[in-house]
Amino acid sequence: VSLHVFETFYVLMVLWAMAHLRLTGQDANGVPLRRSKRGWMWNQFFLLEEYTGTDLQYVGKLHSDADRGDGSVRYVLNGEGAGTLFKIDEKSGDIHATKRLDREEKAYYILHAKAVNRFTNEALEGESEFIIKIHDINDNEPRFTKDPYMARVPEMSDIGTSVIQVTATDADDATYGNSARVVYSILEGQPYFSVDPDTGLIKTALPGMDREVKENYQVVIQAKDMAGQMGGLSGTTTVSITLSDVNDNPPRFTKTLYEFRVPESTELGSVVGLIRAMDADIGENAEMDYRIIGSDGPGMFDITTNRSTQDGVIVLRKPLDYERKRQYSLRVQVENVHINPRFFSMGPFRDEATIKIIVEDVDEPPVFERASYVMEVKEDAARNTVIGSVSASDPDDKNSLVRYSIDRRTDMDRVFNIHAGNGSVFILRELDREENAWHNISVIATEFNNPRQISRVPVYIRVLDVNDNAPTFATNYETFVCENARANQVIQTVSATDPDEPLGGHRFFFSLAQEAAGKANFSVRDNKDNTAGILTRRNSYNSLQKSIYHVPVVISDGEFPMQSSTNTLTIRVCTCDREGNMKLCNTEALTARAGLSTGALVAILLCVIILLMIVVLFAALRRQRKKEPLIISKEDVRDNVVSYNDEGGGEEDTQAFDIGTLRNPEAIEESKQRRDIVPETFYPPVRRPVLPPTRDNNGDVRDFINQRLQDNDSDPTAPPYDSLATYAYEGNGSVAESLSSLESVTTEGDQDYNYLSEWGPRFKKLADMYGGDDSDRDS
Template sequence: MRDFNGIFMRFGIYNMRNISTWLSILVEFSLLWPCIMSMYFLNIPTQETKLGNRVRVKRGWIWEPLYVTEEQEVKKPMYVGQLKTDSGGHDVSIRYVLFGDGAGTIFVMNEYTGKISVLKKLDREEKPFYTLRAQALNRVTGVPVEAESEFVIKVLDINDNEPKFINEPYIAEVSEMSPKGMYVTQVIAIDKDDPANGNNARLVYSILQGQPQFSIEIKSGIIRVASQIDRETKDQYQVIVQAKDMIGDAGALSTTTTVIINVLDVNDNAPKFPQKTYEMSIIESAIVGEIVGTVLAYDIDIGKNAEITYSMDERGDYNMFNISTDRLTQEGIITLNKLVDFESRNRRYNIQVRAENTNKPELFDMATIRIYVVDVDEPPVFLERKYFMEIPENVPVGSYVGSVTAKDPDNINTIIRYDILHNKLSKLFEIDPNNGSIFTVKSLDREVDLWHNITLTATEAKSPAYVSHVCVYIQVMDVNDNPPQLQNLPDLYVCEKSRIGQTVYTVTAVDKDEPETSHPFSFTQPPEESIIANFTITDNEDNTATILTAQEGYSSQDNPLYYLTVIISDNGSPSLSSTSTLTIKVCDCGIDNNTESCGKGGYFLNFMNSGVIIAISVFILLILVLALLVHVRCQKNHNIMSEKGEDLKENIVKYDDEGGGEEDTEAFDITGLRHHTVMRERKPKRTIRTDIQSMYRLSLGLGPDVAIFKEFLSEKLEEANTDKSVLPLDYLHCYAFEGTGSPAGSLSSLSFTETSVSEIDTFY
């Protein structure tokens, strides 16, 4: 029905204004519709048959260039171009169909004419072209009348994008004093517009800020040094660079970026003193090394280029002071090198100080420093910083050692008082407070203390607060007062089979005195021993002497010990000597005739063989006899004591249990306490109370005691009372029946009635 509407439109049906006529035509058309359709479809096979009998002429697409300019505002479909077949545009039987990118949403095609329209604004930077496909179909059958064709709609570029710098931020460095044309850095910008479409994406660079120090190449964006730059004037530049498209033509778009250029320091500046002359002062009592003052020079360079080293020109009074460099603060520290004295003529000193660049000594500056000495009230000063004195040992008490002198530097007529700071060693000396003379107060011995160190003080008589100190070192000189002595002398042995002239031992002597005055020593024998001698002494003249045998063989039986007298003399003035007696033991040295085995028991066996063993045997026998006598007597006393109280002392005394009251006493068998091996006679009884009861039991009212236990206690009490050979206090060893407790709360407490106590007292 839609196809016929087109036919009606061609014939001007729509121009009919008479509605009735229009309605009649519609009725007639409806009646004729079946016939028309049958004729139409019957005609199709005839055409196909004709096509089969003859070659069909190929039809093609007729193209137009298809372009869309980007960023165009589209309020209604905007015509782009047309696609049609070469069969002509009036064939109403052909229907055009569009496929591909944006078909139906961005682009539409008129199915009758093949005209293509765009529906919305496009952006080339988002999509530069669209690929679509078109197809021509038979409107009735839907059979393609043309092969499917692919085409492209290009989006034309306009200059709608400004350049953009990449790799931001830009930070560069350049050394000061760099020559013109020195490369600094490069900036790069990009433009999203189409570089192939005119000059939309062609950029040029320029500097908006940063001239005349820097310049930029128009096309590459390379920044170079344009004029000499000085870091001390400005150490950082912010160069603003502009990038513009369309080669800067009218309507061009642009953007800017900032390039931070840091200027690197070059060591091109010398240190400078703020002033050419400095004035300082120092008190006359200052010690060596004390700080006088500081100076500071400035170098406008930075880092290592600004490091300064201070020195002193060898002019003027340079030797009185030193100067050093503080690396942290870059100050020159002036210190005192020698002591100054206000009372001397030099009360002002001039020095020349040099401040030079550490890395470039040719860059320097000079300054003059005037140093004034300030007077102060000073304590006395000793004429020497320390004193050394000597005194012989063993000098009499009160001997003069030496003297010290101190003066007041402010007034030479000031009276000075001297004293000793006493310590353990200074008690050996005393000093005259008026003239500083030192004397001994005790005897000195070099062998005990070689040096004595004392500290003296000097004080102004009018100003005791001002005190100065000095050390005095007193050396005790040696006097030959110690005779030589033998050193480290072991046990000496001589073999029985020794021959004349054999070495027995080499002795060594020492002397507490100094070697220079007492060595070497001489070794001799007394004249009486040298005539008839068993041994001889040979002086080796090196403070040693060798003992030699003087006879053929020695007998341990006849004479096991020999004594040798040695006289040792030194070469002092006067000479001192000592006499030592050596004991030489005779030893059976065995086959090898070696004395090494003598100290391991050989001599002891020989000594035993000489009769000492008999004496030891007699002594041991006497000890055994004495021990036997003591044993016999002790045994006799033991039998007597055991007969009297064996049952009680060996059995009852071991009973240390508190007991369990009635149950305990009833369970206890008294017969086990008796010693059946000892027979004793019954002694006559003495009238005593046999009804002794525990006071604790009576207090508790526990009933009568066991009869057999009461009988046992009574018997023991009777034996103790009638035994005349025992001391009266023996009754304290008697026992009473304990029961379950006692008034005293402890074991073995006795409870007596008044009657029993009185009877015992009467008996004794």
Template sequence: MMIHPVRRQMAWTLLWAGVLVLQFVFSVAADVEDVHRSPVLHRQKRDWIFNTYLASEELPRRLLPQKIGQLLNTKQKPNAKFKISGEGANSLFTVNDAGEILVNAPLDREKTSSYTLNAEIWDSSNENRLDKIAIFHIKVQDINDNRPVFSETPAGFVNERAAKGTFVLSVNATDADDPTSVNGNVIYELLNGTNYFKIANDTGVITVKDSRLDRETQSQYKLIVQASDMPGLLGGLTATTIVTININDINDNMASFTGGTFRFEVPEDAKTPTEIGKLTVKDWDEKQNKEPKFTLKKHNDLFFVNLDTNKDGALMLSKGLDYETNAAYSFTVMVSEDNVVQPPDARGSVFTSAQVIISVVDVNEPPVFTQTEYNFKVLEGPYKTKVIGFISARDPDKAKSEISYSIRSPNCPLEINQKTGELLLKEELDRESEELHMCEVTAQEDPPSNLRSYAMVRLEVLDINDNDPVLVNGSNVYICENDKKGTVIGTIGASDKDKNSGIFRFSLATKTSNFSLYDNLDNTANILLTQGGFKTDHSGETSLDIDISDGGMPPRKSRSTLHIRVCTCWENRRQDYCRSYAQTGVSVSALIAILLCIVTILVIVILFVLRKRYQKETLVALGKSAGEIHEQLVTYDEEGGGEMDTNGYDVSILSSACHSGTLRPTPGPAVYAVAKKPPACKGDMAMMIEVKKDEADHDRDGIPYDTLHIYGYEGTESLAGSLSSLDSSSVGSHLDYDFLSDWGPRFRTLAQLYGMDGSDSDSSY
């Protein structure tokens, strides 16, 4: 039924009038406050009389201005007029001479809900204020002009099969209207999804309504939520929002095979472990809740099942197959799953078992050795061609082929019979050089296949007693000058390269009155001093010949020389100085050192001769014979030019000028300045330089350039004599250094080194 517009307008007018009456009844009247309130509390007659001032928001402009109240005062006169001031005075609100308060513009309660103004009454004839200033308030009445607004709501999550009443998420909407009135009161309602969810009207909390949520049926829900104000009244405003609810998966479905039979083909030479094929599994749950378990009813020793990345079954081969032995396999595989929520969802047919059929494919295989490693043992030492063993291989195929054998290792001491696999020793073995030999052998089918396989031959060399014992720890035997008779001067031992040498026995090869030997029967022997009195400067006997025999079968015997040093010692036989034992020969290191010294001396002599020859040739080229120069002073002026960047000066002229009294005449101008004899030889270098300068000034045949000659000239008046290396002798004086022997053991060796001539020197030093 259609409502006439005029009637509709009348209905709205009556509604507004009713609202104004209700607000007039329950609102608080405008408060009257005197600006100048007396501090004395006493009853005072009220001069201002106010009605209730209420202004409705959002009034249509066609209804403005609108009267909202009347100012009354007991002192009001015919010529009285009213004035107002304060918030919105004379703009939003005005007052006329009759005291009527008018609102002139639409008001918005959501921006300003109350205004405070001042009221004054004046005498218009004399402009006197008739009464005190009074304060009054204008309250803005709320209307339902704002819709509810939803805040942002994140997606909610809930497990499938969640119990009734399980919390999912909460929505929230706000209304800008007065919350104390019905205009700002918001309620919530679901517009869809009410079969599985419900919402609390007053709080907006969404919970599970039915526990039959199933992710496999529907994994996500989009719910429309409506918020309304003015609940239970006509004219309320609404707003809607969409919230997302995701259903979490749980393990509530059983895993099952996608089919009842699986067939695979496997070559017999397939490596292990290797994957044969997939046993695909169907599980409606998500991957993280898919945990199938597989059980084989037969052939567990040959096959097993692993889980692949998709949680399907990967059928694996664990042992090698042989087509000639078994060409096909058939067995049953069961699938199950733990921790499934009961009762599980049933979705169509479920295959919890499947038949697996495997066909083995025949391939041409290489020969197979009877062993992967062959072990043999043989004695070391001389040999005669002999057989140490056999290796063998077979062709696993039905059509048997001939097999030939060979050795791959190049350093193997064995050779093999190509047809029979017989192994023979081809060289003498030495356990001390190499105790174990590893040889790789091959077995190959005759053409055309040329298939081959490999095996290892391990040859262990057994020991025989073929090495003589050797003396060890001989360097630990020495005599201290203060050792007494019976002192153990050291312990010797023995070693043998053989593996089982038994116990070594020691004895003296020749008897001596100075030493004795005691065999400890534990592979060691003590050397004892039978008489003392040994000195480092003279030793009567410093070597022993010792016979050593091992405990092998048969035993071997050797003789070793033990050299004994004589030492000066501190307490507890701590060595201070030791004189080595006398040696009859020269060691290899000494010979090498002597040869190096000889070569070094020869090189120095050759370089010296070449340098002299070069200097002689240079002087001849300059016009001066080699016999004219006996001594020279050479000055190097710079780097980089070698001997060509030097100046040579004849120093012998200076010496002859002072000693002989004559100067050697020169046939002509010379490179070197000729020194004349000074008037008096006083050893004065300054006088010599003056003579040389005077000679250069008056010599017309001299070289036309200025030179400065520096002479290393020493005077003859010095009592110490010349220190120049030019006149030094290479022959040292013979001094007697025997007095150093009285200074103690540390200087005794120095006296021996410098106090004897070449004929008395000891070859051991």
């Protein structure tokens, strides 16, 4: 059997065991042993890592009992690294490593070996498994799991307080030698901290470390293998240690006396001043509370803490008055909110200071004696009656005079006024409680020396009631009586209302008016509860004889002075059934007796209206069809035709003027205005008497035409300019029988036609029609 040189001891143990078995002939359980053919006589090989020699590193040798040394046996190696990392000599069975091996990369290799006949390739031995283990050497330094480490420890900690534990690992084999045995030591950070060499636990080594002196520390820790012996490898890491704060410092004021100046006009809730105490601690350990522990003005001021800045905020709680008190003194204390009992021995964690507050004078407006005033006045009070007074004074030392006035924005109707010097309020007009029971006004007080200093006060004026209104019916009653009513029957219960408001409540009295008492058909009975009943005084009523009755009811109140009024109750006579239920009243009853109902009358009236509308429409259409044309024929236009080319308003003229006027001489008699213009004054047309011309004198014709032109020039109802106006004059006893006959002559001489050339240009303004019949008309 050939084994590795380092396995000698193992081989001896195996030989001892085999010899022992041969001596006894039994195994451990007493079973007789049988001899069997021996196989491989090896189990594992060992190999050093990181081999640095020039020759191949020898691993071991394989040998089979079947090998007779004649070269007929061939050794074959399979498994992890076979042929690459490990090579075997086929003849001798020697195994060599071809490369440097690293145990930290792979600690062992599992391979399989067999012996075969070189010629027949037949297996001489069954395949067997063996292991090649890599022996470790110290080729890895310790490495820390973190770099750097962060740690915190409270300041003022005792010696030996744990801070943090560091850990280093070594990749070498911890089961073989001291290559992986690590020892910790501190290189930097002494004398404040120490480290346990075996566990790496860092602890405080110096008492009373103060954060306010030094807050951060850098500690360097070393880890060395080989149990710290010479030649071992090492690694380092840095541990950043911060001292956390504890409340070991009390707050302290920066000054023992603070002084502030405040105007007396400062509003309530305003900040008067800020004070600050210093605390070397941080965070919640520096939080502090301020409070007033003494003051010569109790309740005047308050102090709170601004949590973001830790300032003490002094706030005004009551009004300041320079004339009453000009200076205040406060004693203030500050202390931490979170106190650590561990440090009580260091003294009280509080401090005190004095605050001096000086009040400065300010010119203040007048001050009224009251915050508001309430005055009362009767509604029948006469004008200029004083109803009350207000009073204000200047609070300053100079004591300026005060002038009073009413804010007219609160008394726009000028019902009240005030005496400017003494503040007496009086009324300017009569009051009516029923119209306005309360008046709310504002009175202004102004300093005489400084009109900008003003103040206001509300004045509430109550108008007291006076019995100046008479009671009336509470509602508009609709009362009826049946024709078959019996005497002394209640047909209506009435009540009253009164806008007055007496203190004891209303008390009304009802009665029938004296002028109606003698011939009354109804009576009034007072129910003594502010109501009255209306009763019948006979057994039956006839609506045909009288359908409506008016009953005068007198209503009086019980106040002083007593007020009364007469109210008329209208009672209709109705037809009722036997149970007294109304069926028909007044005109409805009369119509029913005549045989026609109201619905029938309305239907008949509607039919009549529709027939009338049809007749009017038919007449209008017929009249429109019979309108004669504007000009019947061209022969109707005779000698004197004036043509002018003024373009009119088109459709507007057509709509604004009735064209029928041009052909109807009588249309001028109608009082129609032009619709295309807006006349300033309406001039009704006037028909003047026509004077016939004579043979001796043509002045009548000239006057006639002149008058017609003047009438049309001044007539706002004249037709548009593009209308044709004809003038005709029916002559009586004319020799020529026509004004247009140029051949007409007289026995006494020629006819004078100069008036035609004189008035010809004026024909452009013709806007009307006037003339006689068609047989005797000039145009």
